[in-house]
Amino acid sequence: MNYLVLLFCCMVLLFSNAQDNLKSVNGAGDFSLGIRSTTSFFDNTNSGLPGIGTGGDFRIRLSDRVNTDWFADYIMSTTNYLKRNDFHIGWSVMFYPFNYSNKGFKPYVLAGHCFDYSQFIDLKNFNHSDDRWSSAIQGGLGTHYYFTDRFDMIFQAQYMMHLGTHLESEVVNSEIQFKSEKGALSEGHLLITLGFNYKIGKLWGQN
Amino acid sequence: MGTKLIILFICISTFLKAQDLSNGERKGLIKATGSLYKSNMLNCSISHFYLGGNSEYFFSDKYSFRGDFYLLIGEKNNAGYSMKNTSMLSAGFNRNFSKGKWCPTLGFYTGVTNLHMVSLLETFAPDFNHPTVQLIPHIGISAGVQYYFYTYFHFFAEARYIHQLNPFQPSLLDEISYTGGLGFQIPLLK
Numbered sequence: 001m002n003y004l005v006l007l008f009c010c011m012v013l014l015f016s017n018a019q020d021n022l023k024s025v026n027g028a029g030d031f032s033l034g035i036r037s038t039t040s041f042f043d044n045t046n047s048g049l050p051g052i053g054t055g056g057d058f059r060i061r062l063s064d065r066v067n068t069d070w071f072a073d074y075i076m077s078t079t080n081y082l083k084r085n086d087f088h089i090g091w092s093v094m095f096y097p098f099n100y101s102n103k104g105f106k107p108y109v110l111a112g113h114c115f116d117y118s119q120f121i122d123l124k125n126f127n128h129s130d131d132r133w134s135s136a137i138q139g140g141l142g143t144h145y146y147f148t149d150r151f152d153m154i155f156q157a158q159y160m161m162h163l164g165t166h167l168e169s170e171v172v173n174s175e176i177q178f179k180s181e182k183g184a185l186s187e188g189h190l191l192i193t194l195g196f197n198y199k200i201g202k203l204w205g206q207n
Numbered sequence: 208m209g210t211k212l213i214i215l216f217i218c219i220s221t222f223l224k225a226q227d228l229s230n231g232e233r234k235g236l237i238k239a240t241g242s243l244y245k246s247n248m249l250n251c252s253i254s255h256f257y258l259g260g261n262s263e264y265f266f267s268d269k270y271s272f273r274g275d276f277y278l279l280i281g282e283k284n285n286a287g288y289s290m291k292n293t294s295m296l297s298a299g300f301n302r303n304f305s306k307g308k309w310c311p312t313l314g315f316y317t318g319v320t321n322l323h324m325v326s327l328l329e330t331f332a333p334d335f336n337h338p339t340v341q342l343i344p345h346i347g348i349s350a351g352v353q354y355y356f357y358t359y360f361h362f363f364a365e366a367r368y369i370h371q372l373n374p375f376q377p378s379l380l381d382e383i384s385y386t387g388g389l390g391f392q393i394p395l396l397k
Binding site for chain 1: 266267269270272298299300302315316317318319342343344345346370371372373374375376377378379
């Protein structure tokens with residue numbers, strides 16, 4: 001998490017100095033494409049490093065105050081006992097309570113849903129693994145920072161909670177064991193995302 | 208095929224009205240480079256040599272989108288394992304501080320590494336009973352400088368920091384790579 005916070009601050013300082021072309025726009029219909037990296041903090045791992053992720057997204061803005069984000073992420077993390085792969089494909093609705101023009105900082109609240117594929121692999125024996133598909137909901141806070149009226153950076157934190165069957169790991173006598181658990185909301189993870197998006201154009205309406 | 212590419216290049220060169228790169232104009236520029244990269248891993252004594260290249264599109268004078276590909280072609284290794292046949296694919300954005308023909312840049316990128324790790328020592332191998340090809344995510348930052356000495360060519364030098372996890376144990380496979388050379392560009396817009 002620390003390096004993403006540091007990166008965000010550095011990027012604001014280094015990428016800024018481009019506010020000259022900023023202007024207020026009618027945002028409905030904006031379509032943007034971007035890249036992102038997500039760090040994952042799982043609540044059930046056995047003392048490992050935070051996961052590093054890579055992914056992409058596109059956004060379709062419905063109105064000045066409401067945006068939608070459609071994303072795909074691949075996140076990998078390792079602990080002393082297991083390697084964990086997570087694939088997220090989903091969408092979020094972003095609501096702008098304050099500033100909604102494409103200028104400077106633009107905070108938002110987000111909520112959404114995703115499909116999640118998780119794979120647990122025993123580091124001592126890669127043949128010992130388990131995986132599962134599930135569904136999840138997520139919610140959180142974030143902010144855009146606009147370098148120009150078309151190019152922005154986001155920094156967001158969200159908590160994701162799984163709704164279906166999920167995997168859990170347990171270390172017994174220095175051996176890792178996997179088990180599937182049913183039930184909602186008993187596993188989750190904190191996701192910190194840094195991303196960059198460029199507005200390609202408008203799907204409807206005019207600037 | 209080669210003749211067609213030459214004709215295409217001549218047509219593009221003829222019909223395009225070249226940007227004045229010496230004034231710091233970059234919007235619309237497409238550039239490509241290919242080079243040898245030397246890298247040093249930060250957590251173990253391994254040096255890598257990559258054959259790499261990138262292409263970049265400047266959507267404004269200050270910002271550009273860039274895609275990179277790297278293929279490991281050699282290494283100098285004092286560790287117990289080797290990363291033969293590893294390749295990397297990444298995409299990111301650059302901030303360009305253009306001043307005349309000079310253009311210092313800073314960038315952020317993310318992508319995946321196709322990691323092929325093999326054990327060099329039998330004593331290192333007990334935990335290596337697993338598939339050795341792993342697709343792992345990475346992120347990184349880059350810093351560099353370009354000098355646009357001609358409409359279609361530039362010199363460049365850059366360093367990249369790559370941050371990625373070791374998929375076989377809770378450790379990092381971070382490395383710093385650096386390179387320099389001659390790049391090619393096509394100015395598409397006035």
